[in-house]
Amino acid sequence: MDTNTGHHPPGVGLTAPGLSDADLFAHCLTDDGLALLESLLDSGRYEVRAPEHAALLYVAWLRRAGQDAAAAELVEELRPFAAEVRFAPYPAEQPVPGPDAVHRLTVGEAAAALARRAPRPAVEAQREALTVWRPYEDELLGHWLRIEADPQAVTRAQGAALLARYRELAAAHTRCTKHLNPKSNTAVLLRGLEESAAGRELPPRLAGLVRHAVASMVARRGRPGSAEHTRLRREQARQAALPAHDELAALVLRRLAPLDTARGTADVGALTGPVTAEEARGTGLPVGAGIPPSIRAPVAAAVTAPLRTLLDTGAVPSAEVLGEVAAELIAAHTAQGYADESLGALVAATYRARRPHRYALWWSREHHERIASLPWVRAVAPWGPDPAVRARATLRTFAEVCVEGFPGAGLPDLLAAALSDLAPLAGLPAPLLTEPFAAAYGTRTSPGLLPAARAAGELLRGTAYERYHGIDYAQVLRLAAAADHEGFAELCVARAGRTGPSPAGDAAVVEQARILTTSNLATLVRYADVSPPGGWEGAARGAFAAAVRRSATPAQTARAWRQLLFHLSLCDADGQRRALAWIDDRAARLPARTAAGITAPLARLRRAVDRGASGGSGPDSP
Incomplete structure (x- = not known):
């Protein structure tokens, strides 16, 4: 390839300030630039924020593969747009995920979930009770116990000081309000303290209430200073010293801050480990304090790993969550068929970067929706898999994972919707359905319902499924062959026990349509050879x-x-x-x-x- 592309800043990097797109394009085609791109291919430490950011990496791959003519042709196709479009990637700290990697949340989404964790009033009130009011109650109880033991040894000034301290605490610490309840032991002792501090004799009823309050507090927690009481207060102090969850969430947020918010993360352990000595100095949190499960959960959901790993670790706990992650993995399904690992990771990154563009490039909106039509992706097509074969393999993988991991869930609508775009690419004669009926009212069925019913009839005729549900699959197959949508809808209405026209929103009618079609499973078994590994x-x-x-x-x-x-x-x-x-x-x-x-x-x-x-x-x- 001719790398003499004109003026370029020597030794410039991919993110040099003030570097124009044209200069960056020129630099990437020099020997130094191509060497840098090849090193990025090997390390995977690049970021593709939009599909065009990967274009020059494809050039580097083609050149390294000995395809100089194809690389040069791609460069010439890109050159007219080099002044207005960035065709180079951004450097990154972490490698791009592999084609089979997936995550539930991005780092940015996990951080947003943690940022919503505000202080919990009930927890803060409990902390105040343990650190402020329990110690004060001990002082108050000790005062009355000394009066009980030797009234002459306790002065009015001591009582007045204890009363003044209560007023200061009550003004400064307002979360815990138990002491304001006039029936509480604390309130009773405080009323008695007001009388004694003023030099007045306690009325008989109040004196009896004070004696009862003192006895109750001693019976419940022991005398202050006793072994029983000391153990209790030590454990309560330990609990009160535990950092609040919002403080720990803020710490984990700081750990997440340097990471790419658009990706997942490969190392959850480092993000959710105990508080380090350095972090303790900067935050005041105790060294070694653990991160509770409620804060670890959003970060764990951002881990990037193969789908089966996420299933084994419980990161994908339901078929519905499987549907949430499916779109991300399906976007890169084609990349899983490339023999060259670096090329597969590059193609996967390109598919995952799909987003609206402001550039008026040479592809139409329709082509834009198909990343495979991009010139740089098209240039490496000879090294890729057959799209239909890859689509069938992806359909089969997800259906088998769903059946094996969540055998009682079926194929949820969210997963069916995510897989539906692959069905025509895979050559399936029946689409994947999410709604059995095309309209909310009336009995007009969705166009794909009869092909799905035909797949179910061909697969399940004469089986226990047909006998248990009382289905006449011969009749269903006749309706499918005749494309009799109205007749099939009437069959669903009759099986639901309804008379006359029934709204398609009727849950019983919809359930019969799902029973007759098996909610896509028969289609996948019949046409995509789905069979769970177990x-x-x-x-x-x-x-x-x-x-x-x-x-x-x-x-x-x-x-x-x-x-x-x-x-x-x-x-x-x-x-x-x-x-x-x-x-x-x-x-x-x-x-x-x-x-x-x-x-x-x-x-x-x-x-x-x-x-x-x-x-x-x-x-x-x-």
């Missing part, structure tokens, strides 16, 4: 466990039971027998109330499986 038998067990979980809502139980039928129907005969034996054993150990609730559905499930094993049929079979 097998369908393991998925069936997991779905049953989800259905009988004590914390499950009725809707979650119903969904998990539907998933159980689906998973069990895809097991072979031996797998079904083993799964049912496991379910029977688990059911026998359930609490009586839970067991009673599943007795009828479980008996119906056994009949549906047994009819298939015997080749028999019944009223709920086609």
Whole structure:
């Protein structure tokens, strides 16, 4: 490649102040500039804030791969825009995430969550009680105990000083108000103190209340100075010395400050470790104080790691959260098929940098939506995977992770929506659906509903799923073949027990559409070869466990039971027998109330499986 591009500042870096885009472009094409770009490719320590920031890294990769002609052609395509567009990356402290890396939150989002942590009034009131009012109450109780032991040894001046100190504390410390309750022991002793400090004899009733208050306080906590009382106050002092959560959140915010707010982080341990000696000197926090779970949680959600690692560590605790992280990983799905690791990371960074642009470049809005159409990405296409193969692999990965990790959840709408753009790219003949009906009212179905129903019919006809739900999949397949959307909607309405036209928003009607189509799972199994690594038998067990979980809502139980039928129907005969034996054993150990609730559905499930094993049929079979 001809690197003689005209004037350029010698030795200039990628972020030199006042450097124009044109000068930066020219510098990156010198030997020094290309060497710097290649070092960034190797280390991964660069930041691509917008797709065009990666362009010159592609040039460097092509040149290193011996593709000088392709590199030169790409440079000439970029050159007309070099004065108005930055084509170089920004240097970064941390390497770019790999193509398979994902995070729930960015560092910026985690920091925003921590910044919202304000002091908690109840906690601060408790701290005030332990550090201010408990010690004062001990002094007050000790005063009355000395009066009780030897009235002549206690002077009025001592009482007056103790009373004056109370007024000072009450004016300065207003969070804790228990001492203001006239029925409290503290208030009783203070009333008695006012009388004695004024030289007046306590009225009989007040004297009795004071004696009762003293006895109660001694009985509850022991006499001040006793071993019992000393242990209690020492433990309370230890609790009061613990730093407030908002103070620890502020410390973690300072640790996050140097990091790139648009990324996740690879090292959560360093961000959530105990307070160091240096930090203690600067903040007044005690050395070694631990960061509580509530503050560690947002930072842990920002960890960048492969999806299965996040599942294993509990960072992705539900199928809904899986849907939240799916978009980020799907954006870079193509990059996972590149054999060269540095190129795969570069392509992934380019896909993840998708955002609206102010530049009037040569690609149209439609091309902009497809990062693959960018000249620099197109230039390395020969080293990339087949897009359809990669899309099917990504669909399969997410569906299998969802089935294996959350077998009772099905495919939530958020995940289906994230995966839906991959379905046409993967060549699936049926789309992924999030809503069964196209309109809120009426019985007009969504265009993709019948193809999904056809996939379910082809996969599940003659299975326990069909028998248990009383489905006639032969009828469903006829409706699908005839593209009879109205007939399919009427079938859903009838199965829901409704008469006449029914609003599509009717939950029972929508549920029947989901039962008939399996909410996308049949489509993915039929056309994307989805099969959980642990097998369908393991998925069936997991779905049953989800259905009988004590914390499950009725809707979650119903969904998990539907998933159980689906998973069990895809097991072979031996797998079904083993799964049912496991379910029977688990059911026998359930609490009586839970067991009673599943007795009828479980008996119906056994009949549906047994009819298939015997080749028999019944009223709920086609």
